[in-house]
Amino acid sequence: MTANPSTGPAVEMRGITKRFGSVLANSGIDFKLDRQEIHALLGENGAGKTTLMRILFGLYQADEGEIFVRGESATIRSPKEAIARGIGMVSQHFALVPTLTVTENIILGTTSGLPLRMEQAHERVANAAKQFNMAVDPAARVQDLSVGQRQRVEILKALYRQAKVLILDEPTAVLIPQEVDLLFESLRKLRDNGLSVIFISHKLHEVMSITDHVTVLRGGAVAGAVQTSSTNPKELARMMVGHAAARARKSEATASPGQAALVIDRVNAEDNKGLPALKDISLTVKAGEILGLAGVSGNGQTELAEVLSGIRQVSSGRVTVNDRDVTNADPQALMAAGVGRIPEDSRANVIGQMSVAQNIVIEHIDDYSRNGLLDRKGITQHAREIISEYQIKTGLEDHIRTLSGGNLQKVVLARVLSGSPRVLIIAQPTRGLDVAATEYVRGKLLEQREEGAAILLISEDLDEILQLSDRIAVIYEGQIMDVVDAEKAEIDRLGLLMAGVVHE
């Protein structure tokens, strides 16, 4: 193709394929960004959005496919080359030095040679800020700025480097609503002045309000590309979630659920930054059922799991387990009440440089000691039994950090289940596991359900939720949007709820 450089689209990616080992992250993706438009890249976690953009920004190399920038074929091997072609990227985690000023951060890496003329730099940054309508004080230290202001610095940094195409990776995830409005206002102005913007998001209402075009990715492939004005949230949600997942439902034994075992009553809690993360959450899980909690990551699932694991305090509300009040109970009290917990990140929640055997008993270490002395025989025997029962490939004395993801998760699962818990709090049980380990873990959960355990399954994998749950709750921005019967759940509707759309 010999398109005229002055007329081609801002960016065109054709047939992009990228594999990581056996995982196909991008499969033959076509993506076109027009000049002067804001283009949404929409999709669930793991749909391939970030991979595609990292390829465009030179952080990854595509296995197959071509990239054209303003009509010219381009090979982009590093962010430096991307910047040279006028592509800038603002990731979720800002790359700013907190102790330096705005000016210093912006010129960092663009200066060549000495001496550094700080006053000139100041002036240039101030001019750029004025030109692009980005209200920031060039002399302010980044550590004194709010998150929204920092984001503006990041955008300004890209613009200062002559970016014509700006990639924003979930820019609103870290912002409060007022800052979102400000950001959108700036983006519209920038677009009108000639900038093209790629807006990565999974929030439908934002996509509807700010973008001109939408490309939806699902499972590493394009699920649809539409004009924003000619679509609606429902259609986008359907494209995003898909009809796939031929519901491989669990064993049909619709075990009649028993009494309410875990009751969460109007719980509020804050995240690590002190912002409200859980807002009046109320859920009930009955004995012998799996309640799936679906949602896009970062909507309060982590905090809820932590509250129910005894490592995060609630600010109000009540949690009971079989009528026993366990609000703000510590892990020991929770375990004594019959709660088993599988953490979101198992690797981070084991003692890496300790043996597998000690990690197996650590939650009940006092039961494995007499007068404070370790019952080493008992520990070895118990660990040996568990390792053979769960077919964990490890030695007793191996440091647990040397285990593979699947074996490590089996250890954590075994540790919890060997205590015969009546209530299970399970977060992301199969994230990062291979197919065999995933099936094993899911099988174990269903087995527990048959045996009458009440299971709260928190997962970002909607297929997993659909496959295992009896009922499904959807969480969005710390609130429960709805709880539906899994048999009657419509995927479209779940997608909408996950995106925060209540009424169509």
Place this chain on the structure above:
Amino acid sequence: MRIQIDRLPAPLWQRLLIPVVSIFLTFVITAGFVTAVDANPFEATYYFLLDPFSSRVKGIEILVKATPLLLTGASVAFAFAGGYWNIGAEGQLYMGAVAATAVGLQMHDASPWIAIPLIVLGGIAAGMGWAVIPALMKVRLKIDEVVTTLLLNSVAIFIVSALLNGPWRDPVSQWPQSPEIAAAAIFPRLIPRARLHLGFLIAIGVIILFWFVMKRTAFGVKMRAVGINREAARFSGIHVDRVMFTVALVSGGIAGLAGAGEVAGIHFHLIDAISPGYGYTGILIATLGSLNAIGIGLAAVFIGLIDTGAQTVSRVLGVPVFLGDVIQASLLLVTLGMLLLQNYRIMLKRKG
């Protein structure tokens, strides 16, 4: 042939090579300095490392030097293993010495069977008491213990100075040193005509206890869990603050014991320079010894050795005293650097 380096625990032969290579490298680094003051570097190395073994008296002196180091090493290692960064062993040692002196001065009519246990307990209690302050600040107020324990060292040393220049000034000589403690409170000698005293046996006992607590008790598992991964320990239901507080106190108690040992075993009265930085050397020993009992034992004896050697070098060769310090410091730095090799496996591979 090419050299391949893997991140794996080193095999035994490679570990054994570490001290040998360290000594050789130190020799290379310091030879120039030694020659510059007209001494023979080979001779200097001999006096540093081998002469201490040349006679019974000198050999025992290594253990005398190692006694407080075994204790401060164990003190620091215990704290570090439990995730509590106690830099305050020096101050805790001084407070232990103060308490031991206070007890020792009152024991003139007591039997040794009462006086010695009391002086030991006094030292432990005072070290713990001094460690309570930063431990509480850490657990209750989340104030970084590195800063508080470090700053309290100076405070402890000033308290000792104030006592020696005030109420405890020797009434006879008017020196800033306390009167001598009661004979009943003095640690018995283990070997005739040598300074090795009961404190050495106590220190060995503490090292064994250290190993036992770490490896054989539920508390040891809990404190190691806290030290390795605090969040995971908390998730597992371990009361992290409680464990850390206990660890801090025990660490302080061991350091206090070191202070009591120096008073009751070596000096018999309190002096300003009761410790030439044993508390800080303890950090070095804990690190050199990789926080395990055998490692700490070896590191303490090793430093006891080069401490003994340093004295001989300057006396026999007539070189300035600070040259001993230079060699000692070089040896420690090189050894510390070489210890990194413990974590790597170096192999020669034929190109194939």
